[in-house]
Amino acid sequence: MADRLLDDLLYSPAAAAALAQARRHLRGGVVEVEAVDRIGQTHKGPSKWLPSQAAAYLRIFTGLTSGEFAQVLVPLGTAPNLDSERQANQAALDGLHSTFRATVDTAQDHADADGQVSWSIPITVDQSTGVGLPEAAGVRPGTRPVSVPSGGVPLEIGYTMPSRTLHHLLVSGGVARWPYHHEHLCLFVNLQPGSSRARQARQEVSAS
Missing domain, CATH: 1.10.8 (Helicase, Ruva Protein; domain 3)
Known part of the structure; x- marks a missing residue:
C-alpha cells in the first residue's frame, strides 16, 4: 500500500x-x-x-x-510497557473510561494488530474544519465535534509504521494508537461513507 x-x-x-x-x-x-x-x-x-x-x-x-479522518485523545494516566508485556498493558488499559473496552491480544499469532478498542455508545471526536484559527503563537487548526456511532478498531501499542496506521484507517475504519511514552490513547477514525460499517463489524466480531 x-x-x-x-x-x-x-x-x-x-x-x-x-x-x-x-x-x-x-x-x-x-x-x-x-x-x-x-x-x-x-x-x-x-x-x-x-x-x-x-x-x-x-x-x-x-x-x-481535510476532515476525512478525525481523532480524539482518551486519558490513560500511564504510558505503555513493552509490547511484549501484554498483561501489564492490559491492566493499564482496564483503567480507560468506562465508555471504552480495550482488549490486548495475548497470543498475537499472525494477528493484524495488538488488540482492539471498542465502544458501545456514540462518542465524540474532533474533526478539522480546514480553517486556521489565529493565536498568539501562530495558527491553530479549527476543529468541530462529530459524533461517531458505536464500533471497534484495531489497537496498536508502541512502535508501528505509518503505513500500518493508514491500512487500519482505510480497511478497518480507524485505529487506536498508544505510543511509547504517551499517557493518552489516540483514537483515529475514518469519517468517509462505509467506514462506520467496518467499525461496527469489528465490534460485533469482538463481542461474539
Whole structure:
C-alpha cells in the first residue's frame, strides 16, 4: 500500500513537492513529536523513515487536516510497557473510561494488530474544519465535534509504521494508537461513507 501511494504521489508535481517538504520536516524535527508518534513511531525515529513511510504519514496528516479522518485523545494516566508485556498493558488499559473496552491480544499469532478498542455508545471526536484559527503563537487548526456511532478498531501499542496506521484507517475504519511514552490513547477514525460499517463489524466480531 505504501509503495503504491508513493508512486501515486510522485506522478503529481504538487504532491511530490508536499512529500519532499514533509520529509524535510520529519528529518528536521519541525513537526510536533507527539503528533508524529501517534501516526507512526519507530526505534530510530521519523528522520530514518523510507520515502514510502513518509508518504503514508503525509496521507494521514492531510486526511486529518481535510476532515476525512478525525481523532480524539482518551486519558490513560500511564504510558505503555513493552509490547511484549501484554498483561501489564492490559491492566493499564482496564483503567480507560468506562465508555471504552480495550482488549490486548495475548497470543498475537499472525494477528493484524495488538488488540482492539471498542465502544458501545456514540462518542465524540474532533474533526478539522480546514480553517486556521489565529493565536498568539501562530495558527491553530479549527476543529468541530462529530459524533461517531458505536464500533471497534484495531489497537496498536508502541512502535508501528505509518503505513500500518493508514491500512487500519482505510480497511478497518480507524485505529487506536498508544505510543511509547504517551499517557493518552489516540483514537483515529475514518469519517468517509462505509467506514462506520467496518467499525461496527469489528465490534460485533469482538463481542461474539
